[in-house]
Amino acid sequence: MKTIKRMMEHQLWANRELLSGVRESGKDNREALKLLRHIAVAEQVWITRLSGESSGKLQLWTDDAELASLTELIASNESRYAAFMDGLTEERLDDIVTYANQSGTVFHTSIRDILTHVALHGQYHRGQINRVLREASGEPKALDFILYARLS
Structure with missing residues (x-):
């Protein structure tokens, strides 16, 4: 349980750091915003499913990302995940969540696997955003877990 909580805390910290990096770049970098929006909406999708609600109305990929709406x-997401994690126990980690993906296909997945996916999925795309920032002469953000561990 402690490891999952740390992974989720890192994920939320890394999102804040990367949002700051995109903001600091001072550029309207559409690709970085699109990827950051995808991370945020994917996390919204999963917390919605973990809450027993349908995520069918949420679009994972669009080109209309804006910094202000992403900040919100x-x-x-941070508030919703914090509340969910506060109420989660070790015994519930292996509870199965039944949900439909964006195409309507039904799946059954443990809370443990969903939270692990959320943490790893975001890490992948944050790396892509850092590459985009570097290519646009921006400053990539250091987001490694070990840095988070040293700071916390």
Whole structure:
């Protein structure tokens, strides 16, 4: 349980750091914003499913990302995940969540596997955003877990 909680705390910290990096770049980098939006909406999708609600109305990929709306969505996700994690026990980690993906296909997945996926999925795309920032002469953000561990 402690490891999953640390992974989720890192994920939320890394999102804030990367949002700051995109903001600091001072550029309207559409690719970085699109990827950051994808991370935020994917996290919204999963917390919605973990809450027993349908995520069918949420679009994972669009080209209309704006920094202000992403800031709000990331803050909302952080609040929702924090509340979910506060109420989660070791015994519930292997509970099965039944949900439909964006195409309507039904799946059954443990809470443990969903949270692990959320943490790893975000890490992949944050790396892509850092590459985009570097290519646009921006400053990539250091987001490794070990840095988070040293700071916390």
